[in-house]
Amino acid sequence: MTSPAKGYALITGASQGIGAAVALELARKGFGVVVTARSEDALRQVCAAAAALNNGHARAIAVDLSAPDGVDRIVRSVSEQGLPLSCLVNNAGQGLWGMFDELTLDDQRRMMHLNMTVPVALTHQLLPLLRKAPEAYILNVASMVAHHALGSMAVYSGSKAFVLRWSRSLRIELKGTNIRVTCCSPGSVITGFTQRAGMQAMDDLARKFGTGPEPVAKAAVAALLHGKAEVIPGLMNVVASKLQGLLPTGLSESIASGIYLKRLRSRK
Numbered sequence: 714m715t716s717p718a719k720g721y722a723l724i725t726g727a728s729q730g731i732g733a734a735v736a737l738e739l740a741r742k743g744f745g746v747v748v749t750a751r752s753e754d755a756l757r758q759v760c761a762a763a764a765a766l767n768n769g770h771a772r773a774i775a776v777d778l779s780a781p782d783g784v785d786r787i788v789r790s791v792s793e794q795g796l797p798l799s800c801l802v803n804n805a806g807q808g809l810w811g812m813f814d815e816l817t818l819d820d821q822r823r824m825m826h827l828n829m830t831v832p833v834a835l836t837h838q839l840l841p842l843l844r845k846a847p848e849a850y851i852l853n854v855a856s857m858v859a860h861h862a863l864g865s866m867a868v869y870s871g872s873k874a875f876v877l878r879w880s881r882s883l884r885i886e887l888k889g890t891n892i893r894v895t896c897c898s899p900g901s902v903i904t905g906f907t908q909r910a911g912m913q914a915m916d917d918l919a920r921k922f923g924t925g926p927e928p929v930a931k932a933a934v935a936a937l938l939h940g941k942a943e944v945i946p947g948l949m950n951v952v953a954s955k956l957q958g959l960l961p962t963g964l965s966e967s968i969a970s971g972i973y974l975k976r977l978r979s980r981k
């Protein structure tokens with residue numbers, strides 16, 4: 714089979730949620746896609762849906778990125794298949810809701826690994842392949858909490874601040890090359906995220922103010938293909954972020970943290 718004209722995009726965390734929606738949006742734009750995550754059945758379904766959009770150029774690699782050899786397995790598989798890679802989407806990530814000293818150190822270390830070490834390692838190992846493409850793209854998925862401190866999600870917000878700063882710095886280093894780097898900072902998105910982060914007590918707010926993953930994916934891919942440094946999907950989130958910027962940092966952080974901490978305490 715011939716390769717897709719735009720090359721292949723590798724998307725982590727693509728079995729559901731934002732990653733699956735980004736994979737389908739990139740397939741719609743003519744990219745071949747390589748979807749990765751742990752859940753094989755869900756991956757197969759996303760793969761089939763993408764293949765129906767881009768003439769069959771869809772592959773799946775089932776990998777646990779928390780495993781020590783998770784990144785190496787993906788890199789090996791892409792290299793062995795000889796896929797012309799032109800896009801990397803570092804999306805896989807998780808949250809943990811709770812007080813820093815009440816969450817276990819092991820759980821927080823695992824989250825730091827998935828949210829920070831994995832995208833850094835994957836990008837480092839795949840850059841040589843991306844450099845071979847005529848035009849290449851890296852999309853890093855951070856969060857609106859990358860922009861401010863959030864009590865009850867101290868390590869998560871720190872990990873996403875890392876993604877944002879790293880992404881913008883890498884973009885500067887790659888300026889003038891064939892590779893553009895974009896960071897997407899979603900607000901509340903209705904996916905499996907809150908359940909996995911133990912945030913069921915925030916579900917009603919997430920449903921009230923959140924969007925589905927599809928508009929987030931559309932905004933992220935549009936920003937990526939336009940070479941933007943950063944995108945906050947959704948007008949309401951852009952306005953909220955601007956308003957936050959007008960307030961003194963300590964005040965805006967204690968307003969946002971107050972809502973989360975109150976819910977956390979009432980959960981106990």
Ligand SMILES: NC(=O)c1ccc[n+]([C@@H]2O[C@H](COP(=O)([O-])OP(=O)(O)OC[C@H]3O[C@@H](n4cnc5c(N)ncnc54)[C@H](OP(=O)(O)O)[C@@H]3O)[C@@H](O)[C@H]2O)c1
Pocket residue numbers: 725726727728729730731732749750751752753755776777778779780804805806807808827854855856857898899900901902903904905906907909
């Ligand atoms: N939802 C929100 O409100 C929100 C807001 C801001 C930012 N974000 C960020 O958006 C990204 C995607 O989140 P989402 O909302 O789409 O969450 P989600 O529905 O929970 O999806 C997470 C994805 O990551 C994969 N994943 C999790 N652990 C993995 C592991 N150890 N190895 C390989 N894959 C793994 C999951 O697949 P498997 O379970 O099949 O492995 C799934 O495909 C995350 O980085 C998150 O921090 C989300």
